[in-house]
Amino acid sequence: MKEINILVLADHAEILETILRLIGNHDNWKGFGAGSAEQAFAAMEKNKFDLVLLGVGVDEETGRQIMEHCRAADPKIGCIRHYGGGSGLLYSEIRHALQTG
Amino acid sequence: MKNSIMHQSASRFSADHGWLKSAQTFSFHGNYDPDRIQFGALRVLNDDTVNGGKGFGRHPHDNMEIISIPLEGTLEHQDSMGNIAVIRPGEIQAMSAGTGIYHTEFNKNENEPVTFLQIWLYPDKLNVAPRYDQQSYSDGDRHNRFLQILSPDSDDEGVWINQNAWFHLGDFDGGAVTDYNLKVAGNGLYVFVISGDVEVNGQLLNTRDGYGIWPESPVSFRAVSDASLLIMEVPEKW
Numbered sequence: 001m002k003e004i005n006i007l008v009l010a011d012h013a014e015i016l017e018t019i020l021r022l023i024g025n026h027d028n029w030k031g032f033g034a035g036s037a038e039q040a041f042a043a044m045e046k047n048k049f050d051l052v053l054l055g056v057g058v059d060e061e062t063g064r065q066i067m068e069h070c071r072a073a074d075p076k077i078g079c080i081r082h083y084g085g086g087s088g089l090l091y092s093e094i095r096h097a098l099q100t101g
Numbered sequence: 102m103k104n105s106i107m108h109q110s111a112s113r114f115s116a117d118h119g120w121l122k123s124a125q126t127f128s129f130h131g132n133y134d135p136d137r138i139q140f141g142a143l144r145v146l147n148d149d150t151v152n153g154g155k156g157f158g159r160h161p162h163d164n165m166e167i168i169s170i171p172l173e174g175t176l177e178h179q180d181s182m183g184n185i186a187v188i189r190p191g192e193i194q195a196m197s198a199g200t201g202i203y204h205t206e207f208n209k210n211e212n213e214p215v216t217f218l219q220i221w222l223y224p225d226k227l228n229v230a231p232r233y234d235q236q237s238y239s240d241g242d243r244h245n246r247f248l249q250i251l252s253p254d255s256d257d258e259g260v261w262i263n264q265n266a267w268f269h270l271g272d273f274d275g276g277a278v279t280d281y282n283l284k285v286a287g288n289g290l291y292v293f294v295i296s297g298d299v300e301v302n303g304q305l306l307n308t309r310d311g312y313g314i315w316p317e318s319p320v321s322f323r324a325v326s327d328a329s330l331l332i333m334e335v336p337e338k339w
Contacts, residue, residue, distance in 0.1 A: 012201040015161045056163035056201050057228055085163035092128040096135060
């Protein structure tokens with residue numbers, strides 16, 4: 001089964017850690033964390049991601065910039081906003097993004 | 102866009118963790134159906150029953166408006182803002198998770214289960230300062246009428262949240278009729294039957310059924326039996 005690489009951007013360290021742990025609990029998902037937009041851009045230069053989650057602390061403008069960056073790099077890279085802080089919605093958000101593109 | 106959607110009680114997702122039994126109207130945690138993601142800004146409608154003394158340990162939330170409405174039993178809430186509170190039937194709790202909050206929710210009673218509705222709405226603003234609110238209302242206030250328990254306005258009735266949403270509760274005698282007019286044209290109305298049988302614009306709903314509509318005129322209600330209803334007006338887009 002193909003490994004799905006997911007970049008999570010969030011400026012709340014504990015919540016970011018929780019989200020990465022939950023992603024890591026899934027068999028073929030691998031999470032990477034970024035605590036700032038700069039770290040996210042740097043991570044995207046070095047690695048290829050299937051999905052980018054915009055978490056807590058990411059404002060509208062930063063979110064728009066990252067979405068545009070993803071689209072320019074590869075239109076197949078999904079970029080969605082993550083709500084809720086890990087619990088509850090995370091799995092269905094990821095599955096929905098991966099299925100609907 | 103379809104202008105109505107029926108979610109019969111038995112069609113909800115179910116999760117049984119022993120200490121927690123949860124009936125979930127929309128995709129939640131490991132349960133996923135692309136056709137059952139949300140109704141406008143309404144993203145989660147969980148009907149949870151927690152065994153005596155058990156509960157949800159410390160866990161985070163962000164950027165979500167989280168509402169709890171106890172139906173039976175008592176629920177204790179503690180959060181990272183220092184709030185410690187117990188809510189019971191006749192009360193509503195609202196939490197704006199915003200930039201991040203941790204909380205626990207436990208059944209306060211060791212011997213009796215607690216049943217409560219856990220409702221999440223997408224916020225209309227990102228990264229707001231977290232806040233917690235709790236209010237009570239009396240049974241008489243909602244007899245044969247809809248009582249507002251939530252709005253977007255801190256000066257209005259009920260608790261307030263960061264979304265253009267209005268919640269009402271009503272307990273109707275069999276045969277009672279009433280209407281609901283949207284606060285904002287274009288909003289949707291999600292009806293959840295806590296108990297009893299009711300016709301909503303002629304559509305029959307039974308206990309724990311849900312029915313979402315995007316109405317163009319007042320929504321009519323007729324209680325077929327004694328019925329307790331929660332109605333949630335929410336925006337389609339925000």
